[in-house]
Amino acid sequence: MAIYRGLDLMVGPTDSEHHGYFEAARQHKLVVQRCRGCGLLRGTIGAACPYCSALAWEWEQVSGKGVIYSYAIVAQAVHPAFRDAVPYPLVLVELDEQRAVPWRDGAEGELVSVRKIANLVRADDVTQPEDEKNVAIGMRVEVCFVDLDDDMALPQFRLTGEPPEHSPWRAD
Structure with a gap:
């Protein structure tokens, strides 16, 4: 069991869907699931593919590079463990892999990307949140x-x- 900001974190022994993700993270690798049915990557961990419902999948290492697709500045901690970190940025990152790939035989408007949610931290100290103005x-x-x-x-x-990639946009 690990401790993060005073919270006990663990991956349960029967949590087969998350073991590979955290094993890779321990080795400083980011992995996502690739569906063996349709071949698409997915950012959210789950048993079934959200695109084709196939149950077979495998872990695939990705570059971990991407672009901020959206973000929120957390101004009120929802848990006391994060009280000293507010305000902090929470980002939705669109990874470079599988950006805007057509889904369902290329039907117009149906594009899929791999997105991950995480904290945005300082480049010089990954234990500290990035300043919201950045x-x-x-x-x-x-x-x-x-x-x-x-x-x-x-x-x-x-x-x-x-x-x-384009003129950055932020809510001021």
């Missing part, structure tokens, strides 16, 4: 890992300093 939609990010103990690490994201 967060904007379109900014380039990469995965980084917060080592909790010898058995667990948490994937987070940090800004890369690369030029944004």
Whole structure:
């Protein structure tokens, strides 16, 4: 069992869907599930493919690079463990792998991407949240890992300093 901000974290022995994800994270690798039925990647861990409902899947390592698709600044902690971190940015990252891939035989408007939700942390100290004034939609990010103990690490994201893909947008 690992401790993060005073919270006990563990992957239960019967949680077969998450073991591979956290095993890879411990090795500082980001993995997502690839469906063996339709071949699409998915960012949310689950037993069945949300696209074709197939139950067969495998872990695939991804680059961990992407763009901030959306974000929120958490201003009120929903758990006391995060009280000292507010305000902190929570980002929805669209990974570079499988961006806007047509789904269902290329039907118009049905595109799939791989998106992950995580904290945005400082590049120079991954244990600290990024300053909210630096967060904007379109900014380039990469995965980084917060080592909790010898058995667990948490994937987070940090800004890369690369030029944004488009004019960054932020809610002010």
